[in-house]
Amino acid sequence: MPMSQLPATDALFSDQWLTLREPADHRARDAQLTHAVDQWLTRRAAAHPPREARSLETPRSVIDLGCGSGSNLRYLAPRLQGAQSWRLIDHDSGLLAQARLRCESLSSADGQPIHLETDQLSLTAAWEHGLEGADLVTASALFDLLTAADIEALADACQRSGCAVLFALSIDGLIRFHDAGGSALYGDDDRFMLAALQAHQHRDKGGGPAVGSEAPRRLRESFHRRGYLIREAAAPWRLGPESLPLAEALMAGWRKALHEQLPQQRDRVDQWHARRLDDLQRERATLTVGHRDLLATPTGGTPSGARA
Ligand SMILES: C[S@@+](CC[C@H](N)C(=O)[O-])C[C@H]1O[C@@H](n2cnc3c(N)ncnc32)[C@H](O)[C@@H]1O
Structure with a gap:
């Protein structure tokens, strides 16, 4: 139950789940990496002025992969300067329709409208x-x-295009409950269940074993090998009482995954799930879920690439 941590049929995600997680996602993301990508795009725009003298600026061209209902665009577009042209890619036509509906009136950080197209791919x-x-x-x-x-x-395609990449909120495998004093609650059952969850995340989703919580390392190594400059930051969810509906939905997804992973141990799974859920609901515990953000920029002097 990786990727967004809640099950649907593996690669299908409900708009309801994506909407529930959006505030926690936006709080978790690293502001410095967002600022750094904005600066990189501004330098690149300056290095490639528009061909037509009358145009003020060539829009920054952004592709959002697996865009869902547009959460990444809603976070990023208003934090980036300048005209932007976004292409949203997803295989789910319903989510793409939601994204269009909810993002059409967005503006850039300096008040310019966002051009948007969706692509079911x-x-x-x-x-x-x-x-x-x-x-x-x-x-x-x-x-x-x-x-x-x-x-x-993906890294090959990005290298060919000469683009920068900003990949936010890749799970890194850290899951911890903490008591009110901030101490980790990490007993034998927690250790056992969280290891089983990790194993579930690596299950084959159709094309081979999934990378699961190794995604941050795989991304870093792939882009580093291709000569990219890498910056990374932690972007954990910290779920307290104000995020209880999200924590409850997440725990329900984990329980389902654990039933799949440990079919002989349903009772143990249910007892662990009920105990930790009760801790959250009675405000005896908070839940931290680790993610990482990664910014990779092509090296070699002034930003250049496909538009040169
Ligand atoms: C966890 S959701 C993330 C959505 C969005 N980026 C967000 O942060 O809310 C993953 C998205 O990837 C899309 N997706 C998964 N596998 C895909 C594939 N093979 N091709 C295209 N889209 C895919 C899903 O439809 C879903 O919208």
């Missing part, structure tokens, strides 16, 4: 022939479901 098709011309390829909460080969193919 598989991720594989997107990186096989869809990333040319992008200044930035971005994604959020996407990578744990992919295989190691997917990540290599």
Whole structure:
């Protein structure tokens, strides 16, 4: 139950779940990496002035992979300067329709309208022939479901396009309950259940074993090997009483995954689940779920690439 941590049929996600997690996602993201990508895009725009003298500026071209209902765009577009043209890619037409509806009136940090197009496409098709011309390829909460080969193919496509990448909110495997004093609650059952959850995240989703919580390391190594400059930051969810509906939904998803992973131990799973849920509901515990954000920029002097 990786990638967004709640099950649907593996790669299908409900708008309800994506909407529930959006405030925690936006709070968790690293502001410095967002600022750094904004600066990189501004330098790149300055290095590639518009061809037509009358245009003020060539829009920054951004591709959002696995965009869902548009959470990444809603976070990023108002924090980036300048005209922006976004291409939202997902295989789920219902989520793409939601994204269009909810993002059409967004503006950039300096008040310019956002140009938006949606593209119902598989991720594989997107990186096989869809990333040319992008200044930035971005994604959020996407990578744990992919295989190691997917990540290599994505990195190849990004390198060919010469774009920067900003990949937010990849799970890193850290899950901890803490008591009111901040001490970790990490007994034998927690250790056992969390190891089983990790194993579940690596299950084959159709194209080979998924990278699960190894996604941050795989992304870092793939882009580093291709000469990219890497910056990373922790972006954990910290779920207290104000985030109880999200924590409850997450725990329900974990219980389902644990039933799949440990079919002989349903009672033990249910007891652990009930105890930790009760701790959260009675405000005896909070829940931390680790993620990492990654910014990778091509090296080699002034930003350059497809638009040169
Ligand atoms: C966890 S959701 C994240 C959505 C969004 N980025 C966010 O942060 O809310 C993952 C998204 O990837 C899409 N997705 C998963 N596998 C895909 C594939 N093979 N091709 C295209 N889209 C895919 C799903 O439809 C879903 O919208």
